[in-house]
Amino acid sequence: MLPETSPTIEDELNVPEQPELSQEKRQTIAPALAGVALLGASSLSAAYSAETKTITLENTVSGLLSLNLTSGYIIFQLPKEVMQSIDSGSVLLQYRYSGVLGSQTRNVTATIDPINNQIYADVSALLKVSLLSSDRFTLSFDVGKLPVGVDRTYTFRSVLADGLIDLNLLSTGMATATLGIGPTFGLLVPATLDFGSHELTGHDTLIPRLSPMIIEISHENAAGYNWQLQASLSRPLTSTDNDVLSDVLYFKTASKTQLLQATAIEIATGTMSASSNQTPLIYAENEGIILDLTGKYPKPSSYSADIQWSLVNAP
Structure with missing residues (x-):
């Protein structure tokens, strides 16, 4: 079984609120x-x-x-x-x-x-x-x-x-x-997350990736801006024979584990530094995107899913 992901990047914009102007300056040009x-x-x-x-x-x-x-x-x-x-x-x-x-x-x-x-x-x-x-x-x-x-x-x-x-x-x-x-935000995520091939024993639970996952965040002219990294599952884990495994992909950190769904979840937050490149987010093989087959019965096949990533200007 060879699950793969094809993450994509989508930037979202937050527009600051308009400042209040004195009443005498609220004139309209004809x-x-x-x-x-x-x-x-x-x-x-x-x-x-x-x-x-x-x-x-x-x-x-x-x-x-x-x-x-x-x-x-x-x-x-x-x-x-x-x-x-x-x-x-x-x-x-x-x-x-x-x-x-x-x-x-x-x-x-x-x-x-x-x-x-x-x-x-x-x-x-x-x-x-x-x-x-x-x-x-x-x-x-x-x-x-x-x-x-x-x-x-x-x-x-x-x-x-x-x-x-x-x-x-x-x-x-x-x-x-x-x-x-x-200001602009930049986001670089792995094109593929490989979980390798596994023999189906009926007792499979947590399956880590084969290598660490690295996410790079950068910016131009945005020092001091808050950022929030989000992820959602745009296509569930699906085999080449269209067998779908639901609720098996999670995002795991030391403090919590979240199920990846169609609705975006918050992955990480921070503030853009004076440097254009932030310190990369590095997740070990058993953290970040993980595969949990507890209670699932996948068919012998090759599986893949699509993950949507968003880096937004938010607290």
């Missing part, structure tokens, strides 16, 4: 294009400081359409996951121009719009004194723990317009920039 014009060509750059967990977005605007503007708004749109992780008290928006009168940097009062995932400001008064200068808007803010995901690249957008607008409605004319900063 989702209408009528009467809104772009005021210049934007070029957006994005940077991230891992030490301070600060994201900096810089929109450089050229070719302003008019120096007699009655209104002007700088708008930054953030990915939802980033917006939900912002420390609202750290938001800083600055305007810098370099022209015939020299260079100057001014702080600008920013408004946070969590509904449209945007941060914007009325800058019409500043644009009137720009004098065909090089106009630069710099937005910086700190982020907490971003949600764990397979794709850790986030896209930011920005535009200078003469009115407020939901940037989701614009197909052209806005500047974009990307950052690869999101």
Whole structure:
């Protein structure tokens, strides 16, 4: 009898709760294009400081359409996951121009719009004194723990317009920039767990594997994140002749033994270390996934099962 397993890996995401924002900042941008014009060509750059967990977005605007503007708004749109992780008290928006009168940097009062995932400001008064200068808007803010995901690249957008607008409605004319900063989890499990061949005596009980089982957990940009390893049985132990042995596969540790079922069970928990690779989880032959044939009567055949593994961001 040769039981085999073909484990697969599945990452699950937990999205942090959205931080509470002050009531005066709960404004909504009007989702209408009528009467809104772009005021210049934007070029957006994005940077991230891992030490301070600060994201900096810089929109450089050229070719302003008019120096007699009655209104002007700088708008930054953030990915939802980033917006939900912002420390609202750290938001800083600055305007810098370099022209015939020299260079100057001014702080600008920013408004946070969590509904449209945007941060914007009325800058019409500043644009009137720009004098065909090089106009630069710099937005910086700190982020907490971003949600764990397979794709850790986030896209930011920005535009200078003469009115407020939901940037989701614009197909052209806005500047974009990307950052690869999101955390990811990595999981490596054995492709096959071999229990060998055994003579059926009718008195078989616990059957260990032929070798230790090693599970490797890793991460990128996720130091300090909690993790939980789960396992479930996606296909029961089945022979080549379709004979099914139910309730025979268990996960065993020094403290407890759990039956593997279709519903996932918790295998291990921990916190991601500063190193990208955690200490491997090593289970001796008589621990980890084990086979218990007590009270079972398998037919002479080759048996195999499928195990689903999940590494999730959870306490």
